[in-house]
Amino acid sequence: MSSANSQAIGLHKLDLETPALCLDLGRYERNVERMVDYIIRRAGIAWRPHMKGQKAAPLAQRAVAAGAIGVTCATVYEAEAMAEAGIRSILLAHEVVGERKLCRLAALQRKSTVIAATDSEAHLAMLAAAALAESVTIPVIIELNVGMNRSGIAPGQPTLQLARRAHTTPGIRFLGLMGWEGHVLAFDDEEKKRQTQSAIAALTDTAQLCRDAGLPVEIVSSSGSGTFRNAAPLPGITEVQAGGGVFSDRSYAAWGLDHEFSLTVLTRVASRPSPTRIITDGGFKTMSKDHGFPEPLGLPPAKKIVLSAEHGNIELNDPSETPRVGDTIEWVPGYTDSTVCLHDEMVVLRDDIVTEVWTIPGRGGRR
Ligand SMILES: Cc1ncc(COP(=O)(O)O)c(C=O)c1O
Structure with a gap:
């Protein structure tokens, strides 16, 4: 069965089947240019955009063509999709666990450099076992807890001790440190x-502590789209992971990012039960309510706006004849990260004409 809009190239946006996830290339490209300018040209460090929310491999290819050093991923499945698309440097910024997934991570090293995050000796030993079983070396970065209180080892001596262990563990190549300051977003x-x-x-x-102890720290990686403007100019960071800023959305805007909204969800008016009420053909299975x-x-x-599973339910302040049944309504996502993963495809438009339709790999629960 072909997907709803897979044959849509050349169509105008208003003629798409709805609901549709739409990328405006012009806005996307201007956002990318701003990130490249700020991070690479002005701060003089590398850009490794996080793909957890972007998902579609052509977006990774475009970021690399614009100057990104590679990409950041959250899952092995995403990393496999990026490697398949020719991305040769990938940071898997989450601790991969489970024998089969560790095995896939190790095997993937034959295709691309996939740097694995770790935050404990127990986990490091699992990475090493997988590397030895596959006869490869796994490059490793140590994740620090810099205040978010998610994963990550404590900075200072505990990290130094783990870094020493990583540096001397067969099957492992110690590359550096990472930390994600996600706890500061809403300040x-x-x-x-x-x-x-x-x-x-x-x-x-x-x-610096690790370098003073004679360890080679090539990579110091951090930051997201809501923090890179403050973080990138600080001394000592070698790369930032900001990704979702290529789209922006209502959450990023609330976190202070002034980028254009390049990703929208197109719906149609399915019903006008009264002059103040509008029912759309997309609800929370199409647009997430998380984070915004x-x-x-x-x-x-x-x-008032309520999203049920398949419907948007909008109540206007005052009666209005428009929009009419069948008209389109475009939405800015509350959070693009949790909206893209609800879709199978991203419709790519330039000046409102469809130029490409990209599949979104690894959207649902695939890890
Ligand atoms: C490890 C890591 N780095 C960076 C980010 C920031 O990503 P983005 O710029 O897409 O918001 C996140 C977001 O959750 C993350 O988990």
Whole structure:
């Protein structure tokens, strides 16, 4: 069965089957250019955009063509898709566990360099066992907890001890350190700056501690789209992982990112039960409500918007004849990361004409 819009090349956006996940290439390219300019040209460090929210491999190829050193991934499945698309340097910024997945991670080293994150000796031993079983070397980066309190080992001596172990473990090549300062996203400007500096200092001070102990620290990796403007100019970081900023959305905007919204969800009006109510053909199976609520564009002011599974239910402040049944309504996602993964394909448009349709690999539960 062919997908809804797989034959849509050349169509106008308004003629697409809905709901459809749409990428405006012009806006996307301007966002990429701003990230390249800020991170690579001005801060003078590398860009390794996170693909966990972008998913589609052509976006990785475009980022690399624009100057990215490679990509960051969250899952082995994503890393496999990126390697398949020819991306040769991949950071898997999550601890991969389970024998079969570790085996896939090790085997993938034959295709691309896939740097694995670790934060414990127990996990390092699993990576080493997988590397030896596959007769490969796994490059490793140590994940530090720089304040987010997710995974990550404590900065300072605990990291140094693990780095020493990684450096001397057969099957492992110690490459450096990473830390993600996700806990600072929602702070206001000044506090965010201060907290970012202190999180990054924990990372870069520990990198120095490791170097002083004679360890080779090639990579010091950090930061996302809501923090890279504060983090990238700080001394000691070699690369940033900011990815979702190529799309932006209502969450990133709330976190202070002023990029254009390049990714939208196109729906149609399925019903107008009353002059103040609009029902669309896309609900929370099409647009996630996590991290922020999606916003419909170009409508009169609404007093309430509810998403059920397959419907959007918009209640306008005042009666309005438009939009009519069958008209399109475009939404800015609340969070693109948790919206892209609901779709099978991304419709790519230039000046509202479909130029390509990309499949989204690894969208659902595939790890
Ligand atoms: C390890 C890691 N790095 C960076 C980021 C930031 O990614 P993005 O720029 O796509 O928001 C995240 C986001 O959750 C992350 O988990």
